[in-house]
Amino acid sequence: MAKKTPYILVSNDDGFFSNGIKALARLAAEFGRVVVIAPDREQSAVGHAVTIHEPLRANRVKVVDDIEGFAVTGTPADCVKLAHDQLLEEKPDLVLSGINHGSNAGINLLYSGTVSAATEGTVLGYPSIAVSCTDFDNSADLSGCLDAARLMISQVLESGLPKGITLNINAPAGPFKGLKWSKMADSRYVEEYEGRQDPFKRPYFWLTGKFELLDDSPDADIQLLRQGFATVTPIQYDLTHYLMLEEMKSKTES
Amino acid sequence: MAKKTPYILVSNDDGFFSNGIKALARLAAEFGRVVVIAPDREQSAVGHAVTIHEPLRANRVKVVDDIEGFAVTGTPADCVKLAHDQLLEEKPDLVLSGINHGSNAGINLLYSGTVSAATEGTVLGYPSIAVSCTDFDNSADLSGCLDAARLMISQVLESGLPKGITLNINAPAGPFKGLKWSKMADSRYVEEYEGRQDPFKRPYFWLTGKFELLDDSPDADIQLLRQGFATVTPIQYDLTHYLMLEEMKSKTES
Numbered sequence: 490m491a492k493k494t495p496y497i498l499v500s501n502d503d504g505f506f507s508n509g510i511k512a513l514a515r516l517a518a519e520f521g522r523v524v525v526i527a528p529d530r531e532q533s534a535v536g537h538a539v540t541i542h543e544p545l546r547a548n549r550v551k552v553v554d555d556i557e558g559f560a561v562t563g564t565p566a567d568c569v570k571l572a573h574d575q576l577l578e579e580k581p582d583l584v585l586s587g588i589n590h591g592s593n594a595g596i597n598l599l600y601s602g603t604v605s606a607a608t609e610g611t612v613l614g615y616p617s618i619a620v621s622c623t624d625f626d627n628s629a630d631l632s633g634c635l636d637a638a639r640l641m642i643s644q645v646l647e648s649g650l651p652k653g654i655t656l657n658i659n660a661p662a663g664p665f666k667g668l669k670w671s672k673m674a675d676s677r678y679v680e681e682y683e684g685r686q687d688p689f690k691r692p693y694f695w696l697t698g699k700f701e702l703l704d705d706s707p708d709a710d711i712q713l714l715r716q717g718f719a720t721v722t723p724i725q726y727d728l729t730h731y732l733m734l735e736e737m738k739s740k741t742e743s
Numbered sequence: 744m745a746k747k748t749p750y751i752l753v754s755n756d757d758g759f760f761s762n763g764i765k766a767l768a769r770l771a772a773e774f775g776r777v778v779v780i781a782p783d784r785e786q787s788a789v790g791h792a793v794t795i796h797e798p799l800r801a802n803r804v805k806v807v808d809d810i811e812g813f814a815v816t817g818t819p820a821d822c823v824k825l826a827h828d829q830l831l832e833e834k835p836d837l838v839l840s841g842i843n844h845g846s847n848a849g850i851n852l853l854y855s856g857t858v859s860a861a862t863e864g865t866v867l868g869y870p871s872i873a874v875s876c877t878d879f880d881n882s883a884d885l886s887g888c889l890d891a892a893r894l895m896i897s898q899v900l901e902s903g904l905p906k907g908i909t910l911n912i913n914a915p916a917g918p919f920k921g922l923k924w925s926k927m928a929d930s931r932y933v934e935e936y937e938g939r940q941d942p943f944k945r946p947y948f949w950l951t952g953k954f955e956l957l958d959d960s961p962d963a964d965i966q967l968l969r970q971g972f973a974t975v976t977p978i979q980y981d982l983t984h985y986l987m988l989e990e991m992k993s994k995t996e997s
Binding site for chain 2: 533534535536537538539540541542544545546547566567570571573574575596598599600605608612613651653654670671672673675677678680681682684685691692693694695696708722723724725726727728729730731733734737738741742
């Protein structure tokens with residue numbers, strides 16, 4: 490019996506004008522029917538924000554080739570929620586987010602709109618994958634990202650993903666050495682703000698931030714990316730630290 | 744030898760005009776010196792967003808009693824980053840966020856600005872606690888939340904918290920039955936948007952959302968809150984799903 494053609498939702502946080510979303514939509518079209526539902530403007534670093542105090546609008550747009558979609562006046566998480574509840578023709582077989590122009594490895598995960606779109610897909614029960622290129626340049630060579638994504642998309646369409654788990658792919662620009670399973674590297678930003686004075690002598694602060702890697706595990710995503718590999722990290726939205734929970738329960742409930 | 748007086752940073756996502764932040768600042772003042780650094784307007788549901796495309800300003804404000812602080816033109820995560828890098832007189836012994844007017848149990852955690860302020864404190868290396876009242880009313884009785892927070896603050900100032908772990912406290916309005924250690928309940932929102940038409944017959948969508956509990960574990964935060972308990976959930980910012988990581992590594996690297 491022929492398999493149903495997969496129906497694939499593509500979103501991102503850079504908006505419709507990025508090369509990354511066009512490349513990912515074209516890749517998705519190799520696998521099935523594609524609809525792109527993404528923010529109508531850049532929404533980087535919005536994390537898992539959702540819009541609650543104003544309504545959303547969704548306008549039909551042509552994306553690339555004959556792929557169409559909706560530009561939504563909200564965040565990446567809004568896009569996936571609104572897609573699921575109102576805009577999709579049927580339940581999607583896969584949610585893809587990206588390709589982000591800029592790394593979503595290590596602590597960047599927390600702030601990432603790209604990853605939040607995929608996480609929202611997982612919360613709603615769909616297999617979901619985020620894809621990012623470590624190069625910020627909008628014209629970076631995305632061929633490696635596409636190869637890594639192609640591999641994981643085909644595995645996930647074949648076998649699905651365990652409940653509650655999202656895949657987070659990062660790859661360098663251009664070719665890479667191989668795709669490695671990885672953990673989110675412990676890391677943080679230091680010396681974050683540059684203070685300035687406005688013409689009226691009042692201070693204001695620009696976020697700049699020097700990235701600091703605190704993790705020397707051989708399977709940390711950032712380590713592997715620096716060595717020229719692409720990485721795929723299984724992430725979860727259940728934030729409970731079960732080890733501490735069990736310890737505290739056994740101390741307090743004995 | 745007398746212990747140093749603790750220095751405590753208080754933030755939130757509801758801004759300076761909420762009763763919750765005033766109550767939490769007063770509670771903190773029972774334990775040490777307090778500075779309040781919080782958004783200058785409501786920033787609910789912003790998740791872990793940070794401001795990267797415009798500068799931040801921080802204006803000195805008087806909060807309550809003789810407690811002072813800064814109103815920041817950014818998100819809760821911005822506030823804690825800017826506090827750490829520019830505004831605090833010294834490293835804080837504790838970061839508190841809240842008291843939020845509205846539950847941050849279950850899936851609400853993902854979207855919560857209140858929790859993201861505490862998580863950012865943890866990322867920066869400080870013991871951090873988020874506190875929320877399940878009642879949305881700004882005039883709700885916060886006495887129970889304050890009792891639960893008082894207990895955990897005194898434990899954390901005494902013994903610290905393991906690296907990478909944040910405490911997330913939720914309590915009902917008024918008195919509660921007891922404080923229980925809990926997990927983040929698996930849950931989601933369904934039937935999320937109400938579609939309307941503007942006077943020009945164009946559609947727009949309001950987020951409404953019916954909450955759905957998918958978790959019957961006896962230690963799920965939402966279950967316990969419904970039974971009248973207050974809850975404290977240890978949460979982590981490392982999102983790696985280690986079980987799947989180990990499985991995939993053993994499959995692909997043998």
